[in-house]
Amino acid sequence: MTLLQVEDLHVTYRGGEGDVPAVRGVDLTVAEGEVVGLAGESGCGKSTLASTVLRLQPAGARVTGKVLLDDEDVLTMRWGRLRAVRWAAASVVFQGALHSLNPLQRVGDQIAEPMLLHEPGTTRGTAARRAADLLERVGLPASRVRAYPHQLSGGQRQRVMIAMALACSPRLVVADEPTTALDVMVQAQVLDLLTGLVADLGLGLLLISHDLSVLGSTCDRVAVMYAGRIVETGPGRDLFTDARHPYAKALAAAFPTIGDPGGRLSPAGLPGDPPDPAALPTGCSFHPRCTVAVAACERRDPLLRPAGPGRSAACLLVGEDGSPLTGTDGDVPEELR
Amino acid sequence: MTATTAGAGPAGATPEGSPLLALEDVHVVLGGHGAPSARAVDGVHLQVRRGEIVALAGESGCGKTTLARTVLGLQRPTSGRVLVDGVELGTSRAELRAWRRRVQLVPQDPTGSLNPRRTVYEAVAEGLRIHRIPAETGRREDDLVAEALERAGLRPAERFVARYPAELSGGQRQRVLIAGALAVGPELLVADEPVSSLDASVRGTILALLLRLRDELGLSVLVVTHDLGLAWNIADRLAVMYLGRVVEAGPTEEVLADPQHPYTQALLSVVPETGRLEPVVLRGEPPDATAIPAGCRFHPRCPALAAGPAAGVGDGLAARCRSEALPLLPPSAGHTAACLLRDAEAQAPGNPASVPDDG
Numbered sequence: 001m002t003l004l005q006v007e008d009l010h011v012t013y014r015g016g017e018g019d020v021p022a023v024r025g026v027d028l029t030v031a032e033g034e035v036v037g038l039a040g041e042s043g044c045g046k047s048t049l050a051s052t053v054l055r056l057q058p059a060g061a062r063v064t065g066k067v068l069l070d071d072e073d074v075l076t077m078r079w080g081r082l083r084a085v086r087w088a089a090a091s092v093v094f095q096g097a098l099h100s101l102n103p104l105q106r107v108g109d110q111i112a113e114p115m116l117l118h119e120p121g122t123t124r125g126t127a128a129r130r131a132a133d134l135l136e137r138v139g140l141p142a143s144r145v146r147a148y149p150h151q152l153s154g155g156q157r158q159r160v161m162i163a164m165a166l167a168c169s170p171r172l173v174v175a176d177e178p179t180t181a182l183d184v185m186v187q188a189q190v191l192d193l194l195t196g197l198v199a200d201l202g203l204g205l206l207l208i209s210h211d212l213s214v215l216g217s218t219c220d221r222v223a224v225m226y227a228g229r230i231v232e233t234g235p236g237r238d239l240f241t242d243a244r245h246p247y248a249k250a251l252a253a254a255f256p257t258i259g260d261p262g263g264r265l266s267p268a269g270l271p272g273d274p275p276d277p278a279a280l281p282t283g284c285s286f287h288p289r290c291t292v293a294v295a296a297c298e299r300r301d302p303l304l305r306p307a308g309p310g311r312s313a314a315c316l317l318v319g320e321d322g323s324p325l326t327g328t329d330g331d332v333p334e335e336l337r
Numbered sequence: 338m339t340a341t342t343a344g345a346g347p348a349g350a351t352p353e354g355s356p357l358l359a360l361e362d363v364h365v366v367l368g369g370h371g372a373p374s375a376r377a378v379d380g381v382h383l384q385v386r387r388g389e390i391v392a393l394a395g396e397s398g399c400g401k402t403t404l405a406r407t408v409l410g411l412q413r414p415t416s417g418r419v420l421v422d423g424v425e426l427g428t429s430r431a432e433l434r435a436w437r438r439r440v441q442l443v444p445q446d447p448t449g450s451l452n453p454r455r456t457v458y459e460a461v462a463e464g465l466r467i468h469r470i471p472a473e474t475g476r477r478e479d480d481l482v483a484e485a486l487e488r489a490g491l492r493p494a495e496r497f498v499a500r501y502p503a504e505l506s507g508g509q510r511q512r513v514l515i516a517g518a519l520a521v522g523p524e525l526l527v528a529d530e531p532v533s534s535l536d537a538s539v540r541g542t543i544l545a546l547l548l549r550l551r552d553e554l555g556l557s558v559l560v561v562t563h564d565l566g567l568a569w570n571i572a573d574r575l576a577v578m579y580l581g582r583v584v585e586a587g588p589t590e591e592v593l594a595d596p597q598h599p600y601t602q603a604l605l606s607v608v609p610e611t612g613r614l615e616p617v618v619l620r621g622e623p624p625d626a627t628a629i630p631a632g633c634r635f636h637p638r639c640p641a642l643a644a645g646p647a648a649g650v651g652d653g654l655a656a657r658c659r660s661e662a663l664p665l666l667p668p669s670a671g672h673t674a675a676c677l678l679r680d681a682e683a684q685a686p687g688n689p690a691s692v693p694d695d696g
Contacts (some may be wrong), residue, residue, distance in 0.1 A: 019515055028483065039537035039539060041537060042507065042536050062655070095668070097376040153397075154397065183396040183397050183563045184396075184563055184564070184565070184604060184607050184608060185396055185603070185604065185618070185619055186396070186397075186605055187607070187609075188607035188609075188616060188618045189618055189620075206470050209536045210536055211537060211609070212537065213566075213608075213609045214609045216609070217609040218609070235422075250538055251537050251538060252550055253541070254537035254540050254541050255537065255540075255566050255568050255609075256566045257592065258565060258566060258569045258593050258605065258608060259569075259594060262570060263566075263570055264570075264590070265570070265571065266545075266570070267540070267541040267542075267544035267545050267548070267571060268541045269538060269539065269541025269542030269543070269545055270538035270539075270541070271539065271542060273509075274506075274536075275505040285529070324430060
């Protein structure tokens with residue numbers, strides 16, 4: 001069953017010199033028991049999208065489209081209803097969570113707080129007991145409820161943040177770069193924990209990261225974002241091993257496969273910088289950095305379209321079956337010249 | 338590529354003569370003063386030859402950053418020696434200044450490491466002024482700044498000199514810091530997680546820059562990281578650190594294609610990629626340098642030891658893992674690992690050693 005359905009979402013910030021479109025028409029769904037990855041880099045709009053799911057976008061941002069949580073539109077619901085939906089229907093683990101805990105409060109109290117605020121009738125004793133259970137659920141001893149954040153390591157604090165997100169038994173969890181500041185081993189522990197929760201509790205999980213290798217190995221489906229749009233979607237593993245959009249390819253190649261002679265002493269980077277959202281290039285917004293762009297890419301703005309079974313890509317040079325439309329000798333179809 | 342040499346002999350005598358950087362049995366004890374003292378670096382031999390990129394990999398708390406600080410002369414070793422080109426790191430101001438001209442840091446977080454109120458020019462010129470390089474070389478400061486910026490890939494330099502950090506992308510900021518390090522003409526760069534805070538597509542361009550600097554200027558690089566993919570991308574040799582010690586070291590291809598230490602095996606297995614290895618997710622956090630376990634320091638988390646006889650570990654061997662102190666890995670160009678299980682396997686009859694013993 002679909003938990004989250006985002007339809008044609010646009011989010012525009014008002015800048016000093018005109019509007020800055022951060023999200024430019026995104027469709028996305030997350031079902032029960034499904035892990036969906038959202039990949040992209042700084043400024044691509046992925047964190048704006050994450051906050052808009054719970055209407056937490058900055059004041060002043062103009063939002064159009066729909067964000068349906070269990071068929072109810074978060075963007076238009078009344079304030080009281082929104083308050084009930086946050087935490088209980090969906091919760092967010094934000095980026096930089098390591099600094100988001102209150103240093104002066106015991107972690108057990110911080111986990112219990114949303115229960116006391118959002119579930120009327122919950123007693124302090126019940127909330128404390130549930131906080132201890134949640135800590136065990138995320139792999140920490142229940143006795144750590146009495147710990148202060150500084151007494152915990154980075155990985156343990158991230159577990160506390162996840163326990164807090166689970167406090168009101170939400171069905172959807174949005175995790176924005178939950179492992180970015182963590183070591184590989186701790187990252188593996190946290191990813192194991194998240195995917196285990198999805199399997200055990202039937203949660204839907206939207207996992208946001210700039211690391212396509214993490215998403216590829218964790219997610220059922222992955223969407224890659226560039227300049228406010230989704231430029232490719234497909235099964236997670238396929239997107240990492242066999243991306244079709246040139247940007248998704250570059251993102252996948254950024255993390256080498258150890259043992260692959262191709263990456264040995266030859267790191268793959270993508271020259272150039274992401275475009276300024278206030279001054280997007282004409283045509284395909286990726287064309288100035290694209291190594292295979294043709295003349296038509298400067299004029300035509302490709303929309304997401306089928307690119308093989310279960311996959312889609314927004315690139316003029318990717319055919320409907322997913323095969324490239326240019327040959328190795330660079331022969332480009334007539335209409336694209 | 339360096340060949341495996343049996344019997345590399347005493348520290349310092351490597352195939353290419355004396356290494357640029359040599360750490361000899363370095364120990365760093367932090368804390369004390371009432372707090373429990375932490376053996377952050379607990380006996381490390383490590384060498385970086387000229388024009389060589391060495392990756393020092395391990396988890397937070399393994400001592401790799403303390404070791405990097407020691408190499409930079411920011412942390413005095415409690416015992417052991419740090420040498421550049423055979424000259425020991427001294428303690429006087431003049432000695433430290435001379436040292437820092439030869440050994441420069443590329444920091445982890447380019448945004449936090451640049452003063453937001455100072456231009457790119459000021460950021461790069463700072464080191465030149467500290468080391469009085471224009472006076473010494475008779476060259477103009479602005480020429481030196483422009484040269485360093487262009488070496489770091491910020492071309493043409495005049496487009497960047499007057500800009501402020503906020504006007505630059507993350508990758509450009511990292512290049513400014515690299516230019517600042519290059520400006521003083523160092524022989525060794527110490528890069529602490531040089532790409533961990535950068536976007537994925539920028540990561541490769543910065544790593545490619547480090548490779549190019551090695552090729553064009555013959556620079557040596559000691560890169561501290563928790564990212565084995567980075568080591569695969571740029572490092573000639575890899576040393577894996579656990580709780581203050583190097584537990585495995587060797588040419589990067591050999592260590593990553595055929596890891597010998599159970600810790601290296603576990604680290605490699607959790608690198609998210611296409612599932613070449615069954616992931617071995619170690620439980621718990623890296624242990625505490627204030628309470629290093631007896632015996633092999635990895636034994637409380639060792640998956641091979643936990644598997645016991647199933648992994649071919651008999652009771653006698655297991656007891657040794659828990660109690661027997663392991664010798665330090667000697668400085669060596671070959672592939673070495675500090676693990677009793679591996680040694681026992683290599684010595685078993687009919688089981689030729691897969692790793693030559695360089696000791």
